[in-house]
Amino acid sequence: MPLQATIGLETHVQLNTRTKIWCSCPVNADAPPNTAVCPVCLGYPGSLPVLNREAVRKTVITGLLLGCEIPKFSKHDRKSYFYPDMPKDYQITQYDQPLCLGGGLEIEVGGRKKYVRINRIHLEEDVGKSTHLASASGIDYNRAGTPLMEIVTEPDLANEDEAFAYLTALKRILQYGDVSHCNLEQGNIRCDINVSVAEAGAKKLGVKAEIKNMNTFRGVHRALAYEIKRQLKAVGQGETLVQETRRWDDDRGVTQSMRGKEDAHDYRYFPDPDLAGIVLTVEQIEAWRSGLPELPDRRRARFVESLGLPEGDAEVLVADKDVADYFEQVAAASGGNAKAAANWVMSEVMRVLSESGENVTSLKVRPGDIGALIRLVDAGTLNSTKAKEVFAILLEEGGDPHEIVKTRGLAQVSDQGAIKAFVRQVVDENPKVVEDYLGGKPAALQFLMGQVMRLSRGKANPPMVLELLKEMLAES
Amino acid sequence: MSDLYAKSLRELRALMDAGDCSSRDIVQSLHERIEAVDGAVGAYLERDLQNALKQAAAADERRAAGEKGAMLGIPVAIKDLLNVKGQSCRCGSKLLEGYVSPYDATCIAKLRAAGAVMYGRVNMDEFAMGASTENSALGLTRNPWDLQRVPGGSSGGSAAAVAADAAIVSLGSDTGGSVRQPASFCGCVGLKPGYGRVSRYGLTAFASSLDQVGVLSKTVADAADTFGCIGGYDPRDSTSVRQALPDVSGAFSGELKGMKVGVAEEFFGVGVDPEVEAAVRKAIEHVAGLGAEIVPVSFPHLQYAVAAYYIIAPAEASTNLARFDGVRYGARVDADDPVEMMKRTREAGFGPEVKRRILLGTYVLSSGYYDAYYVKALKARALIKRDFDQVFSACDVLLGPVSPTPAYRIGEEINDPLTMYKGDICTIPANLAGGSGMSVPCGFSSEGLPIGLQILAPAFSEDRLFRVGHAYEQSTDWHLRKPQLSASRRKTGDN
Numbered sequence: 001m002p003l004q005a006t007i008g009l010e011t012h013v014q015l016n017t018r019t020k021i022w023c024s025c026p027v028n029a030d031a032p033p034n035t036a037v038c039p040v041c042l043g044y045p046g047s048l049p050v051l052n053r054e055a056v057r058k059t060v061i062t063g064l065l066l067g068c069e070i071p072k073f074s075k076h077d078r079k080s081y082f083y084p085d086m087p088k089d090y091q092i093t094q095y096d097q098p099l100c101l102g103g104g105l106e107i108e109v110g111g112r113k114k115y116v117r118i119n120r121i122h123l124e125e126d127v128g129k130s131t132h133l134a135s136a137s138g139i140d141y142n143r144a145g146t147p148l149m150e151i152v153t154e155p156d157l158a159n160e161d162e163a164f165a166y167l168t169a170l171k172r173i174l175q176y177g178d179v180s181h182c183n184l185e186q187g188n189i190r191c192d193i194n195v196s197v198a199e200a201g202a203k204k205l206g207v208k209a210e211i212k213n214m215n216t217f218r219g220v221h222r223a224l225a226y227e228i229k230r231q232l233k234a235v236g237q238g239e240t241l242v243q244e245t246r247r248w249d250d251d252r253g254v255t256q257s258m259r260g261k262e263d264a265h266d267y268r269y270f271p272d273p274d275l276a277g278i279v280l281t282v283e284q285i286e287a288w289r290s291g292l293p294e295l296p297d298r299r300r301a302r303f304v305e306s307l308g309l310p311e312g313d314a315e316v317l318v319a320d321k322d323v324a325d326y327f328e329q330v331a332a333a334s335g336g337n338a339k340a341a342a343n344w345v346m347s348e349v350m351r352v353l354s355e356s357g358e359n360v361t362s363l364k365v366r367p368g369d370i371g372a373l374i375r376l377v378d379a380g381t382l383n384s385t386k387a388k389e390v391f392a393i394l395l396e397e398g399g400d401p402h403e404i405v406k407t408r409g410l411a412q413v414s415d416q417g418a419i420k421a422f423v424r425q426v427v428d429e430n431p432k433v434v435e436d437y438l439g440g441k442p443a444a445l446q447f448l449m450g451q452v453m454r455l456s457r458g459k460a461n462p463p464m465v466l467e468l469l470k471e472m473l474a475e476s
Numbered sequence: 477m478s479d480l481y482a483k484s485l486r487e488l489r490a491l492m493d494a495g496d497c498s499s500r501d502i503v504q505s506l507h508e509r510i511e512a513v514d515g516a517v518g519a520y521l522e523r524d525l526q527n528a529l530k531q532a533a534a535a536d537e538r539r540a541a542g543e544k545g546a547m548l549g550i551p552v553a554i555k556d557l558l559n560v561k562g563q564s565c566r567c568g569s570k571l572l573e574g575y576v577s578p579y580d581a582t583c584i585a586k587l588r589a590a591g592a593v594m595y596g597r598v599n600m601d602e603f604a605m606g607a608s609t610e611n612s613a614l615g616l617t618r619n620p621w622d623l624q625r626v627p628g629g630s631s632g633g634s635a636a637a638v639a640a641d642a643a644i645v646s647l648g649s650d651t652g653g654s655v656r657q658p659a660s661f662c663g664c665v666g667l668k669p670g671y672g673r674v675s676r677y678g679l680t681a682f683a684s685s686l687d688q689v690g691v692l693s694k695t696v697a698d699a700a701d702t703f704g705c706i707g708g709y710d711p712r713d714s715t716s717v718r719q720a721l722p723d724v725s726g727a728f729s730g731e732l733k734g735m736k737v738g739v740a741e742e743f744f745g746v747g748v749d750p751e752v753e754a755a756v757r758k759a760i761e762h763v764a765g766l767g768a769e770i771v772p773v774s775f776p777h778l779q780y781a782v783a784a785y786y787i788i789a790p791a792e793a794s795t796n797l798a799r800f801d802g803v804r805y806g807a808r809v810d811a812d813d814p815v816e817m818m819k820r821t822r823e824a825g826f827g828p829e830v831k832r833r834i835l836l837g838t839y840v841l842s843s844g845y846y847d848a849y850y851v852k853a854l855k856a857r858a859l860i861k862r863d864f865d866q867v868f869s870a871c872d873v874l875l876g877p878v879s880p881t882p883a884y885r886i887g888e889e890i891n892d893p894l895t896m897y898k899g900d901i902c903t904i905p906a907n908l909a910g911g912s913g914m915s916v917p918c919g920f921s922s923e924g925l926p927i928g929l930q931i932l933a934p935a936f937s938e939d940r941l942f943r944v945g946h947a948y949e950q951s952t953d954w955h956l957r958k959p960q961l962s963a964s965r966r967k968t969g970d971n
């Protein structure tokens with residue numbers, strides 16, 4: 001039988017709660033080192049943890065979005081190991097009774113759909129951050145006590161593309177649930193990989209390697225591509241692999257052994273006596289369930305069915321929750337022209353976002369403004385060229401679209417008499433072109449049309465120009 | 477008034493209310509008494525007289541402004557493991573040398589708000605591990621009744637200070653008897669409230685599921701007043717209970733009619749010294765004479781208490797004490813890499829008993845041993861809880877000895893940990909079950925050493941302890957006897 005890789009992922013997600021998991025310190029990655037700390041998150045003698053209910057809620061929301069079962073009772077445990085960036089030298093985590101069990105999510109790779117099962121989601125605390133200076137080491141404890149959710153899959157992934165697709169789909173759900181900022185540069189999502197190879201269909205998994213602390217999805221993809229190849233080659237050559245922890249060297253593009261199984265910690269888990277267990281009532285869970293946000297798949301279907309968007313447009317728009325929210329607001333303000341709203345967001349807005357790297361929520365152009373532009377165009381007050389000019393102004397300065405159109409005199413000229421005068425002038429000044437047109441060169445019409453628009457400084461209503469132009473040419 | 481130091485909390489409050497003395501007078505009197513006797517006793521680790529006088533002056537001002545309060549202006553000695561902002565908190569260990577608390581424990585904050593004067597930190601077994609205070613790395617504390625003997629522990633400094641009239645009241649902590657046993661050894665009152673009653677926030681943890689802040693005092697009423705101040709729900713402690721404090725107003729009537737008092741013979745079958753047994757049985761008869769009905773009850777699982785305790789407490793301690801690693805506070809022994817630094821710091825900083833318990837706790841939580849030890853100990857704990865439930869369905873309080881023996885000689889048992897552990901057998905059950913308990917003086921051995929009567933009640937029925945304890949105390953005179961301490965200037969005075 002051919003060899004086949006088996007992959008499981010443990011994804012650590014920092015929750016976007018206002019305060020830390022055990023104390024009221026702010027969760028703030030940008031604060032100067034060791035300023036967002038207190039006796040509790042520094043593990044001072046006598047300090048005690050008190051569970052942040054919002055962190056529980058966000059974890060359960062994630063569980064509900066992933067179809068997990070939410071047990072009525074769960075608890076926290078101490079996981080012991082000595083490390084300078086861990087203030088208490090034990091981590092408060094959840095060992096055998098996590099907040100969420102089971103569930104899963106669908107991914108799509110190369111047009112094939114696959115359901116990836118989740119084993120569990122538990123809620124724990126993040127640790128501090130060590131920095132190594134030339135002569136000394138420093139530890140910043142601002143991060144210590146940030147609520148951290150660990151999402152563990154079953155070993156359902158077969159290759160690096162599936163792992164990548166899983167992480168991408170997961171991130172989208174986390175964004176939709178508003179449970180994490182999902183900022184990878186800030187370490188909001190970090191991943192441990194378990195990977196092994198064995199003969200396809202074998203009952204027992206192969207000897208696994210664990211690759212720790214990956215913080216980009218691309219890194220996961222590359223590390224897996226390398227590691228699977230390495231293991232396939234080793235097993236293919238009849239080597240016996242050892243269970244070990246490996247580190248990904250992104251610069252060199254290789255994984256390296258960190259420690260073997262024999263050096264594995266005995267974490268000595270036991271229930272944390274400082275914390276009472278978490279009891280969730282059915283009513284509480286159902287209340288949270290009824291407030292769940294709409295997931296991307298459902299939203300895409302709704303965009304197609306009730307807004308009449310083409311599949312492709314809907315797919316592009318739901319990819320980012322903030323963009324999709326923005327689009328919905330544009331559509332709502334557009335006077336019913338959802339297609340135009342989609343076009344604006346997909347062309348102008350997304351272009352600006354990709355050029356500036358900005359988030360859609362921080363744009364000066366508000367969705368209502370674009371809706372107003374769509375209505376102005378549809379009403380014939382503004383032509384599409386001028387609408388883009390207004391958009392550019394809004395982007396730079398913000399403001400009220402109607403005001404801008406008015407003060408800058410951008411409104412379309414739809415006055416027959418005025419346009420007729422322009423047309424007359426153009427026909428009179430371009431007898432040769434008129435002759436060409438009458439002689440059977442339709443392209444000449446485009447030129448004449450352009451001349452009329454130029455005379456009107458772009459404000460003439462184009463369909464009206466075309467109509468009057470044709471009329472006048474027929475008469476000549 | 478020169479003997480203010482010898483008075484009870486309630487007497488001093490009456491004097492202050494009558495304008496006959498000030499809080500400053502009391503602090504000054506205590507200071508002189510400590511100077512006179514603590515050289516011999518060694519209860520105090522640190523005192524800041526000027527700071528105490530400042531607190532006392534503030535309390536005097538509040539009283540002058542018309543404020544009344546049970547604790548207003550009363551000096552309280554603090555066991556060295558409670559965090560008091562701006563004070564050291566060494567927990568009887570070398571490892572916390574240099575650590576200054578950045579915050580007040582909740583019980584301290586409550587005392588502060590009530591106008592009590594935090595005066596002096598008293599000695600203890602290192603991290604509360606021990607029953608004689610001999611495990612302190614910071615000095616020896618002696619029993620005021622016999623300076624060759626231990627004061628008990630781990631709150632030995634708290635008990636010795638009160639017994640020597642070198643403190644009015646003191647705070648201690650009770651994980652397996654650490655308030656009641658030293659109270660018994662030193663002849664004072666020792667209260668261990670129900671688990672969850674006094675916030676543990678700011679109490680340096682030994683064993684989180686067993687620790688409870690307690691009070692040592694000269695009288696039962698003083699203990700009740702102090703308890704009334706420090707008790708109550710605290711949102712900073714997830715194991716704190718939301719139950720209201722008991723109404724203790726009826727506890728001081730001296731009336732015991734209608735009360736059912738349980739006696740379990742098992743508590744006398746654990747190698748109790750005949751003199752201790754005689755004194756305790758006599759005390760029980762005395763309580764019956766006050767109108768209580770004696771009810772024989774049984775406590776079948778007492779024999780498992782010590783073993784269960786010495787698995788659960790070290791297991792929790794092994795993780796609670798992990799944080800003392802030299803990284804953020806306290807002493808540090810440097811090394812090239814951080815993990816080596818942590819190792820060396822802990823190796824040098826912890827004393828032998830603390831190391832023994834950390835090893836024990838690490839062992840029982842290790843994979844492969846967890847079920848055999850830790851899980852089994854939890855089962856024994858559940859059985860002991862059930863014993864209490866059955867006992868208290870038949871009676872209101874349970875009476876018995878606190879410690880099988882009176883205070884032993886310094887050095888006598890310290891090298892035999894197992895014998896010492898067994899000495900906790902009568903006090904441990906209340907911690908395992910989360911119940912409340914109290915030690916009240918009930919006699920003396922032929923060698924003149926105090927003996928304590930233990931009163932146990934359900935978790936949040938401390939009022940029953942006060943009622944029985946007060947009635948017994950007020951109809952006997954044990955609590956009025958004082959040790960003969962020759963007032964000799966201590967060698968190294970500090971203030």
Ligand SMILES: [Zn+2]
Binds near residue numbers: 023037038041042145
């Ligand atoms: Zn904090």
